[in-house]
Amino acid sequence: MSTIFVEGFKLLTNAGFDNKIDINYKELKRLTELMRKDSVAFVSSHKSYLDLVIFLIVMKKHDLPLPFIFSGDNLNIPIFGNIFKNSGIIFIKRNSKDEYLYKVVLKYFISWLRKKKYHFIWSIEGGRSRTGKILNPKMGILKYLSDVDYIKYVPVSIMYDLIPDLDYMAVEGYGKDKKQETVYDTISYFQ
Numbered sequence: 529m530s531t532i533f534v535e536g537f538k539l540l541t542n543a544g545f546d547n548k549i550d551i552n553y554k555e556l557k558r559l560t561e562l563m564r565k566d567s568v569a570f571v572s573s574h575k576s577y578l579d580l581v582i583f584l585i586v587m588k589k590h591d592l593p594l595p596f597i598f599s600g601d602n603l604n605i606p607i608f609g610n611i612f613k614n615s616g617i618i619f620i621k622r623n624s625k626d627e628y629l630y631k632v633v634l635k636y637f638i639s640w641l642r643k644k645k646y647h648f649i650w651s652i653e654g655g656r657s658r659t660g661k662i663l664n665p666k667m668g669i670l671k672y673l674s675d676v677d678y679i680k681y682v683p684v685s686i687m688y689d690l691i692p693d694l695d696y697m698a699v700e701g702y703g704k705d706k707k708q709e710t711v712y713d714t715i716s717y718f719q
Contacts, residue, residue: 549586556590562680563592567642569673570595572684573662574651579686583649596641598650598669618648620669635672642679649684 562568572579580597587594594616601619603612613619618637624630641648652670653663662685673679 549582551586556586559682560590560592562682563647566678566680567645568595568647568680568682570647570649570682570684571652571670572649573686574653575662575686579651579684580649582686583684593647595647595649598648624668631672635675638669638672639675 559568570583572583574580584594597617598620599612599617600622602622603609603617604619609619620634621627621630624634638648650669652665673681
């Protein structure tokens, strides 16, 4: 993940949100030691688009290596998709059930990341919650990791006083279909 990308996130979040982030420094120290020794797979919940942004800001602020990010290919949107790819985001297909070659290559890539002692993060839920509650896990990436030699798993959960996506959740909770993300949605999220 590009440092410039994270700095851009900081500017956007500082403009639109209270920038107070509470951190357990004892656990942060343990994480630092763990990341020096081996590859870490951060297994995240996903209640808001800000989850990952906040996680990356904290990592950068404390000089921890920024992980590669597995993201659904639905966020590979015009203009931003290429920026995201060049910043360490790896878009994956949400459904690759019948694509044997795709699964083999993805499994090999995850193994390669592990051997290079890179770190990565993904949402165990496979997508953003529509209710603010944690969803049932999707086992895709986790299944591929089970075949990788030695890796440490670190759960990540960002808690909010108020979930920023509340308006989206309310509309979708009343039955409106989830709409495809656009460049405008991405920009307006931080206003």
